[in-house]
Amino acid sequence: MLFGIIGGSGLYDPEILEEVKTENVATPFGEVDVYRGRGGGREVVFLPRHGPGHTVPPHLVNYRANIWALWKLGVSRVIATAAVGSLRRRLRPGEAVIVDQFLDFTKSRPSTFFTGGAYGVVHVDYTEPYCAEVRRALLAAAREAGIVAHDGGCYVCTEGPRFETPAEIRMFARLGADVVGMTGVPEVVLAREAGLCYGTVAVVTNYAAGMAGRPLSHQEVLDLMAENTTRLRKLLVRTVELVPAERNCRCGGGPGLPGME
Numbered sequence: 001m002l003f004g005i006i007g008g009s010g011l012y013d014p015e016i017l018e019e020v021k022t023e024n025v026a027t028p029f030g031e032v033d034v035y036r037g038r039g040g041g042r043e044v045v046f047l048p049r050h051g052p053g054h055t056v057p058p059h060l061v062n063y064r065a066n067i068w069a070l071w072k073l074g075v076s077r078v079i080a081t082a083a084v085g086s087l088r089r090r091l092r093p094g095e096a097v098i099v100d101q102f103l104d105f106t107k108s109r110p111s112t113f114f115t116g117g118a119y120g121v122v123h124v125d126y127t128e129p130y131c132a133e134v135r136r137a138l139l140a141a142a143r144e145a146g147i148v149a150h151d152g153g154c155y156v157c158t159e160g161p162r163f164e165t166p167a168e169i170r171m172f173a174r175l176g177a178d179v180v181g182m183t184g185v186p187e188v189v190l191a192r193e194a195g196l197c198y199g200t201v202a203v204v205t206n207y208a209a210g211m212a213g214r215p216l217s218h219q220e221v222l223d224l225m226a227e228n229t230t231r232l233r234k235l236l237v238r239t240v241e242l243v244p245a246e247r248n249c250r251c252g253g254g255p256g257l258p259g260m261e
């Protein structure tokens with residue numbers, strides 16, 4: 001089983017892997033640079049979501065190329081990291097939420113591989129958007145790594161790159177969102193279309209706009225992630241170890257990608 005790790009803000013290097021090699025993967029949506037190595041006793045592909053050096057902002061990430069590249073390399077299970085703001089007092093900075101639902105408030109992103117034509121019209125089921133087996137492993141690994149981890153939570157994805165207004169945050173909270181970020185969608189959507197298991201560890205870096213009584217800054221997000229990097233790396237390696245080799249979930253039952261050989 002080949003494992004994929006998508007590193008978000010604050011986690012750009014393949015430090016957790018050994019025997020690392022870089023690889024360039026061609027996809028119908030452009031080229032993707034990944035790192036390949038060993039970690040948690042398994043072969044792992046590490047993909048920095050924002051590109052090497054963190055140069056691509058959330059709304060311009062080439063999500064389709066990233067997921068296609070993982071699929072093409074033969075990855076079957078993916079864990080993603082995400083920095084998030086908290087909409088609930090009980091979800092504190094430094095804690096993790098192993099999210100189980102999402103709300104999509106993105107605006108300008110290509111969010112499907114299925115664009116009609118020869119592939120027909122495809123509607124994929126998202127009753128359980130995040131892989132139950134990957135989520136279980138993330139929860140156990142987080143606790144072992146000494147991270148307070150919450151089982152379940154709703155992730156609202158905004159378009160960014162601006163932070164939200166306090167009015168938007170109040171609206172999202174009323175709609176049921178627990179944490180807010182800018183990159184979880186369409187990544188989770190495309191992963192399911194490609195038949196990949198996908199789970200996210202959302203690291204709370206701040207209380208959302210209007211909740212902390214002061215303006216937000218990207219620096220505070222990065223600072224919080226830097227403080228937690230060691231524990232987060234432990235969590236990722238342990239998750240790779242804990243996920244069963246055999247898939248006993250429904251994630252792979254989708255239609256398959258257009259042009260899939």
Ligand code: HPA
Pocket residue numbers: 083084085086158163164180181182205206207208209216221
């Ligand atoms: N809003 C959106 N994205 C984020 C936040 C936030 O408050 N914190 C970290 N990523």
